[in-house]
Amino acid sequence: MEQKKVLIICYYWPPAGGPGVQRWLKFAKYLPGFNIEPVVYVPENANYPITDESLGSEVSEALTVLKQPIAEPYKLAGVLSKKSSKTISKGIISEEKKQSVLEKIMLFVRGNFFIPDARVGWVKPSVKFLSKYIEKEQVDTVITTGPPHSMHLIGLQLKEKLGVRWLADFRDPWTTIGYHKQLKLTSSSEKRHKMLENQVLNAVDQIIVTSYSTKTEFQSITDKPIEVITNGYDNEVSVAFDMDTKFTLSHIGSLLSKRNPEILWKALKELVNENTDFSKDFRLNFIGSVSENVMRSIDDIGLSDYINDVGYVSHKESVVFQKKSQLLLLVEINSEETKSIIPGKLFEYMVSNRPIIAVGPEQWDVKKIIKETNTGDCFSYDDFSLLKNTILEYYKAFRQGSLRTHPIGLQKYHRKALTESLSKLL
Numbered sequence: 001m002e003q004k005k006v007l008i009i010c011y012y013w014p015p016a017g018g019p020g021v022q023r024w025l026k027f028a029k030y031l032p033g034f035n036i037e038p039v040v041y042v043p044e045n046a047n048y049p050i051t052d053e054s055l056g057s058e059v060s061e062a063l064t065v066l067k068q069p070i071a072e073p074y075k076l077a078g079v080l081s082k083k084s085s086k087t088i089s090k091g092i093i094s095e096e097k098k099q100s101v102l103e104k105i106m107l108f109v110r111g112n113f114f115i116p117d118a119r120v121g122w123v124k125p126s127v128k129f130l131s132k133y134i135e136k137e138q139v140d141t142v143i144t145t146g147p148p149h150s151m152h153l154i155g156l157q158l159k160e161k162l163g164v165r166w167l168a169d170f171r172d173p174w175t176t177i178g179y180h181k182q183l184k185l186t187s188s189s190e191k192r193h194k195m196l197e198n199q200v201l202n203a204v205d206q207i208i209v210t211s212y213s214t215k216t217e218f219q220s221i222t223d224k225p226i227e228v229i230t231n232g233y234d235n236e237v238s239v240a241f242d243m244d245t246k247f248t249l250s251h252i253g254s255l256l257s258k259r260n261p262e263i264l265w266k267a268l269k270e271l272v273n274e275n276t277d278f279s280k281d282f283r284l285n286f287i288g289s290v291s292e293n294v295m296r297s298i299d300d301i302g303l304s305d306y307i308n309d310v311g312y313v314s315h316k317e318s319v320v321f322q323k324k325s326q327l328l329l330l331v332e333i334n335s336e337e338t339k340s341i342i343p344g345k346l347f348e349y350m351v352s353n354r355p356i357i358a359v360g361p362e363q364w365d366v367k368k369i370i371k372e373t374n375t376g377d378c379f380s381y382d383d384f385s386l387l388k389n390t391i392l393e394y395y396k397a398f399r400q401g402s403l404r405t406h407p408i409g410l411q412k413y414h415r416k417a418l419t420e421s422l423s424k425l426l
Contacts, residue, residue: 013042017052019344034423043070145169213340231344250285250325267388332360
């Protein structure tokens with residue numbers, strides 16, 4: 001039986017690092033096993049904010065990867081301020097009162113001159129290149145994945161021009177994503193974002209989202225079919241490690257300015273002050289980018305001496321930190337808009353056998369997953385006493401040598417099982 005060929009249009013691809021690259025790297029890995037041949041289209045010279053050369057080894061030599069050049073304003077902005085352009089491209093935006101004039105200008109330009117995002121200049125040349133490829137190779141199905149949501153505009157134009165079947169994958173929401181309000185949008189720019197979102201959601205044949213809240217949100221905009229396919233975990237190459245001897249609480253990934261759980265810092269400070277053994281044993285590990293705002297909060301409350309700021313590491317190294325840490329920290333911005341965000345690292349956390357401490361908005365989709373898999377505890381920003389007491393109970397288990405999780409029902413979040421769900425849509 002001949003394999004069905006599917007064209008996948010994405011921005012993040014090795015050597016890009018971070019969570020955005022993992023989803024479609026893994027789908028492309030497993031799709032051939034379901035009689036589907038993926039062809040991946042990516043930028044040739046993308047200005048990725050973080051890179052991870054080790055992920056290149058996961059790209060099969062049999063996979064067709066098409067590349068075309070992209071012109072990005074972040075490169076030009078980097079001439080003016082390398083630091084500001086890099087942090088903005090990562091999504092790390094300073095508090096408004098602490099933003100420099102240059103950063104304010106860059107945010108205004110990014111939000112109002114590049115709609116839906118700074119990669120929109122790649123749409124027109126991509127449609128021209130891919131139209132020829134699709135007709136030549138007789139591809140009948142196209143998948144776009146965002147953010148950046150400009151990838152969906154490529155799908156929209158290919159749909160209009162060639163009539164291909166089109167699936168749009170939303171790893172994050174569009175106009176309700178946490179940082180959207182920080183882009184200093186004019187009312188006309190806000191309307192244009194909404195118009196493009198509406199256009200895409202009503203022209204596409206199939207929508208894929210990573211959370212149930214995003215599905216509910218999109219159902220109020222379109223009657224097109226929407227499928228939830230979460231992120232997941234894959235079989236990791238076994239790595240040698242020794243468990244931390246300290247009581248380590250580790251956050252892996254970016255901690256943005258507003259992803260700042262002051263309730264947690266306060267609970268940890270009280271535990272340090274009230275419990276001498278805890279103060280000797282405790283360490284807070286940051287593996288990845290941390291905003292100055294978060295670091296300042298920790299310093300102000302008096303926890304700086306307990307910080308181990310590791311910085312960005314490769315995905316393989318991050319897995320070692322996950323497995324050897326005593327507790328794993330997951331944080332989301334405290335807002336109605338972010339309850340639909342399910343970070344990709346949650347699923348890797350879940351198979352690390354380390355308890356998860358998650359702090360996020362009320363009715364966060366993450367809470368449901370953590371509860372049903374028995375992999376840790378999830379707290380709102382009002383759960384101070386409960387959070388503090390839970391950490392103390394975990395510390396007691398650490399002292400007794402019994403700190404671990406007993407997960408249930410994880411198999412459905414394996415990347416192969418998730419790819420099977422995708423294959424049924426194709």
